[in-house]
Amino acid sequence: MKKSRLNLFKLTSMSISVLGILFIIIAILVIAGIGIWEVTQSVSTDVGSGASYDQYNTLTTEYDALENQYQDIGNSVFTSKNSNLKSAYSNAQLQLENTNTSLSNVDSALSTGQSQSEVTARINAAQAQLLIAQKSLNNVTSMM
Numbered sequence: 001m002k003k004s005r006l007n008l009f010k011l012t013s014m015s016i017s018v019l020g021i022l023f024i025i026i027a028i029l030v031i032a033g034i035g036i037w038e039v040t041q042s043v044s045t046d047v048g049s050g051a052s053y054d055q056y057n058t059l060t061t062e063y064d065a066l067e068n069q070y071q072d073i074g075n076s077v078f079t080s081k082n083s084n085l086k087s088a089y090s091n092a093q094l095q096l097e098n099t100n101t102s103l104s105n106v107d108s109a110l111s112t113g114q115s116q117s118e119v120t121a122r123i124n125a126a127q128a129q130l131l132i133a134q135k136s137l138n139n140v141t142s143m144m
Helices: 002-079 083-111 116-143
Strands: none
Touching (some): 002 116, 083 116
C-alpha cells in the first residue's frame, strides 16, 4: 500500500511539474508573439509615415512655388484699375490661405502621430485644395 501511494505521489508530482513547465513555455511564447507583433506594427507605421512625410514635403514645395506666383501676379493686379481682376485675385488669395491651412493640418497629423488613414485623408484634402488654388490663380492670369 505504501508503495502504491509513493508511486501515485511521484506520478502526481511529475505531472504537475510537466504541466507547470508547459504553461511557462506557452506564456513565454505568447509574450514573444505579442512583442514581435508590436515591433512589426511599429515598423510598418514608420514606413507609412515616411511616405507621408515625402508627400507632405512635395506639397509644401508646390505650395511655395504657387505662393511665389501669387506674389508676382499680385504686384501687377494691384496696379491695375480692373475691380473684377482685384476681386478675383482676392478670392484666389483666400484659396491660397485655405491651402496653407490644409498643409498645417497635415503637419499637425504627422507630428502628433495620428493614424495613417487620417494622415492620408488630410494629404488628399491638401492636394485638392492646392489644385483649387492653382485654378484660381489661372483664372486671375486669364483675366489679365
